[in-house]
Amino acid sequence: MISKDEIRHLGWLSRLELTDSELDRYATQIDEIISYFDKLDNVSLTGSDPARSIKKVSELRNDNIHVFEGDPLEFSKNRKDGFVKGPRMV
Secondary structure (H helix, E strand, O other): OOOHHHHHHHHHHOOOOOOHHHHHHHHHHHHHHHHHHHHHHOOOOOOOOOOOOOOOHHHOOOOOOOOOOOOHHHHOOOEEOOEEOOOOOO
């Protein structure tokens, strides 16, 4: 189990001021998260190929092209001679 001091230290590193009730709650929540990782550590992966992709490239969605009718620059505030004018970069 993670201690209150460890949670307090994490809060200090994150620049958070945590109350005692928050320390208790976060310690419990972090313990639950760590227990999920413990369950994942115990999963047997024998016979599985880690490089195998679940989706094939051919199963991905099709690209749809939409032609925009009108002047794309009409929505920009700073236009000059058919170009968008941006701030000066020094």
